[in-house]
Amino acid sequence: MVEETSDQSTEKPAWQDPAAKPFIQIENVSKDFNGFIAVNKVSLDIYQGELFSILGASGCGKTTLLRILAGFERPTTGRILIDGMDMTNIPPYERPINMMFQSYAVFPHMTVEKNVAYGLKKEGIAKEQIQTRVAEMLELVQMTEFAKRKPHQLSGGQLQRVALARALVKKPKVLLLDEPLAALDKKLREHTQFELMNIQDQIGVTFVVVTHDQDEAMILSSRIVVMHKGELIQCGTPKEIYEYPINRYVADFFGTINLFEGNVSRVDDKTMEVECKEISTTVKALSSDTTRVNDQLTIAVRPEKISISKEAPEGEDLSILKGIVWDLGYYGKLSIYKVRTETGKVIQVSAQNRIRSAERVLEWDEEVYLSWDIQSSVVLTE
Amino acid sequence: MNRQRSTFLITVLCFGYAFLYIPIIMVMIYSFNDSRIVSVWGGFSFRWYLALLDNRQIIEAALLSLRIAFISATIATILGTLAGLALTRMGRFRGRILFTGMIVAPLVMPEVITGLSLLLLFVSLQDFIGWPGQRGATTIMIGHITFSMAYVAVIVQSRLMSMDQSLEEAAMDLGGRPFRVTIDITLPIIAPAMLSGWLLAFTLSLDDLVIASFVSGPGASTLPMWIYSKIRLGVTPDINALATIIITIVSIGVVIACWLMLRQEKQRQQDAQLAYKNNL
Numbered sequence: 001m002v003e004e005t006s007d008q009s010t011e012k013p014a015w016q017d018p019a020a021k022p023f024i025q026i027e028n029v030s031k032d033f034n035g036f037i038a039v040n041k042v043s044l045d046i047y048q049g050e051l052f053s054i055l056g057a058s059g060c061g062k063t064t065l066l067r068i069l070a071g072f073e074r075p076t077t078g079r080i081l082i083d084g085m086d087m088t089n090i091p092p093y094e095r096p097i098n099m100m101f102q103s104y105a106v107f108p109h110m111t112v113e114k115n116v117a118y119g120l121k122k123e124g125i126a127k128e129q130i131q132t133r134v135a136e137m138l139e140l141v142q143m144t145e146f147a148k149r150k151p152h153q154l155s156g157g158q159l160q161r162v163a164l165a166r167a168l169v170k171k172p173k174v175l176l177l178d179e180p181l182a183a184l185d186k187k188l189r190e191h192t193q194f195e196l197m198n199i200q201d202q203i204g205v206t207f208v209v210v211t212h213d214q215d216e217a218m219i220l221s222s223r224i225v226v227m228h229k230g231e232l233i234q235c236g237t238p239k240e241i242y243e244y245p246i247n248r249y250v251a252d253f254f255g256t257i258n259l260f261e262g263n264v265s266r267v268d269d270k271t272m273e274v275e276c277k278e279i280s281t282t283v284k285a286l287s288s289d290t291t292r293v294n295d296q297l298t299i300a301v302r303p304e305k306i307s308i309s310k311e312a313p314e315g316e317d318l319s320i321l322k323g324i325v326w327d328l329g330y331y332g333k334l335s336i337y338k339v340r341t342e343t344g345k346v347i348q349v350s351a352q353n354r355i356r357s358a359e360r361v362l363e364w365d366e367e368v369y370l371s372w373d374i375q376s377s378v379v380l381t382e
Numbered sequence: 383m384n385r386q387r388s389t390f391l392i393t394v395l396c397f398g399y400a401f402l403y404i405p406i407i408m409v410m411i412y413s414f415n416d417s418r419i420v421s422v423w424g425g426f427s428f429r430w431y432l433a434l435l436d437n438r439q440i441i442e443a444a445l446l447s448l449r450i451a452f453i454s455a456t457i458a459t460i461l462g463t464l465a466g467l468a469l470t471r472m473g474r475f476r477g478r479i480l481f482t483g484m485i486v487a488p489l490v491m492p493e494v495i496t497g498l499s500l501l502l503l504f505v506s507l508q509d510f511i512g513w514p515g516q517r518g519a520t521t522i523m524i525g526h527i528t529f530s531m532a533y534v535a536v537i538v539q540s541r542l543m544s545m546d547q548s549l550e551e552a553a554m555d556l557g558g559r560p561f562r563v564t565i566d567i568t569l570p571i572i573a574p575a576m577l578s579g580w581l582l583a584f585t586l587s588l589d590d591l592v593i594a595s596f597v598s599g600p601g602a603s604t605l606p607m608w609i610y611s612k613i614r615l616g617v618t619p620d621i622n623a624l625a626t627i628i629i630t631i632v633s634i635g636v637v638i639a640c641w642l643m644l645r646q647e648k649q650r651q652q653d654a655q656l657a658y659k660n661n662l
């Protein structure tokens with residue numbers, strides 16, 4: 001389900017380079033709607049050329065944050081800097097930013113062509129130049145043949161392209177996209193996802209995408225920030241967030257994860273052991289400077305990090321427990337096992353199918369050992 | 383039981399419609415009556431229509447009415463649209479609800495009160511600043527603007543409230559200043575609502591008798607005023623012909639206004655559906 005994001009370049013990404021200057025700086029921004037705090041003390045740096053996703057459940061304040069960036073809402077506190085310039089009090093029509101609305105907001109009384117040309121006309125650009133730029137942009141989004149159509153003659157996917165073209169034709173430094181794919185059906189969504197990435201790659205503009213779909217964010221983004229109830233929870237690359245979620249909310253949000261609550265029973269400089277009563281096992285994990293004996297915490301382990309075997313595995317750094325196969329499912333390249341421990345807890349394990357054969361290695365009710373490496377135990381302290 | 387009820391309902395319905403429309407139909411039929419006596423059918427003819435053309439007073443009153451209706455509907459549409467824009471697009475300001483309520487008050491105000499208060503206003507204005515001098519066409523126009531503006535404002539306001547506000551935001555995002563955005567985006571989209579408001583204002587002005595009677599002076603008689611003064615001397619057949627013409631004009635206006643509003647309602651439903659689809 002989750003693809004490894006391959007690092008195409010050996011260069012350090014901008015957000016890890018201390019010398020790099022962030023392109024968008026959101027500094028301690030809050031938005032209070034008559035006592036309802038939609039965005040709460042958000043600080044965030046976004047770099048040039050990123051495809052940055054803001055992810056969160058419906059109603060968590062994503063759109064509000066985007067509207068603050070575009071200039072439609074004034075933050076109650078904090079400020080917005082773009083390319084080093086304070087934009088907090090600059091109206092939307094003077095910001096070097098364009099937005100693609102969730103409803104697409106294609107002007108119903110103008111043809112596709114006129115819609116795309118609108119922003120250029122407001123800039124006072126010469127007519128011939130507008131024509132060539134509009135034509136180029138329609139070519140890019142493959143809408144040339146629909147140039148003379150009115151919006152009500154277009155499908156959802158086509159409206160989305162018009163909205164995209166209309167925003168991009170202005171050559172903005174940043175494009176804000178509010179749930180760009182939510183209105184499309186599933187098949188079209190996947191196709192459009194890659195198109196968006198392609199277009200972003202071609203013109204190199206910074207994208208800030210709002211979404212509530214974690215798979216979409218995983219595939220699209222260079223970095224993701226997870227929001228919950230107006231606050232930022234975690235910011236990082238898809239891989240970081242998937243493998244090292246900082247709390248249960250983030251862990252749960254991105255796919256399945258096994259959670260074991262426990263108490264720290266032993267700590268040294270680098271490692272610790274956590275006594276998990278639920279599974280009556282001592283789980284090994286990496287410790288931090290602040291870990292103390294008897295601390296209560298939760299260990300999270302992704303299903304694909306757990307190995308399943310008939311023989312007891314051996315290894316210094318392994319956490320091992322025993323159970324029986326409770327349920328199993330075969331999904332092409334992947335097998336999903338649900339293993340029940342003696343204490344009754346069901347643990348989900350997924351394994352790549354290496355042997356291409358119908359014979360199953362494991363069967364229902366078979367006794368198995370589960371084990372995972374110390375690196376795979378993610379410690380959640382909240 | 384069910385059957386009985388339905389025959390009962392149909393009878394009542396027919397009776398109701400007959401009550402509403404038979405007088406009008408009678409007027410229309412008798413306008414083609416060749417006889418000089420209103421209640422006796424003397425064959426089909428257009429003579430009363432031709433007679434209207436010879437009657438200078440009628441022609442003058444009709445032209446005055448049309449002129450007043452046209453100008454007052456136009457000004458009321460401009461002012462009503464501005465009021466609707468201010469009430470829906472200025473965000474929350476102090477007393478917005480009060481103002482919204484106050485814009486609809488003229489719709490339910492008895493015409494006699496509106497007419498009387500306008501008359502008092504003109505009289506005291508005359509005392510203080512020496513204007514409007516002679517009461518007549520101008521004062522009638524002002525009177526008509528004040529009450530038909532409210533209708534336009536309500537129609538425009540409801541269209542604006544159902545319009546997707548992100549259209550305006552998108553235009554602003556693309557570099558349009560607020561005033562340009564209103565011209566480029568908002569007005570074209572609400573134009574059908576403005577047109578139906580104009581038509582409504584036009585017909586309201588055309589058939590107003592009460593307010594016009596209050597605020598008019600000796601020189602100016604609108605068509606309804608002229609008819610009313612004539613009818614007191616007894617109904618003449620040419621009045622039937624005139625009434626038929628007015629009914630035709632007003633019906634056409636109302637039908638177009640209704641059609642525009644229906645279309646707008648359909649558009650609104652489509653907008654809502656689209657918004658729903660996009661928010662899934």
Ligand SMILES: Nc1ncnc2c1ncn2[C@@H]1O[C@H](COP(=O)(O)OP(=O)(O)O)[C@@H](O)[C@H]1O
Binds near residue numbers: 038
């Ligand atoms: N103009 C507004 N006035 C009052 N509350 C608002 C306004 N805009 C948004 N909200 C509230 O702020 C919260 C966050 O909204 P939004 O940013 O649209 O969420 P999301 O896009 O993440 O679904 C919601 O609970 C919403 O009701």
Ligand SMILES: [Mg+2]
Binds near residue numbers: 062063102179
């Ligand atoms: Mg939203």
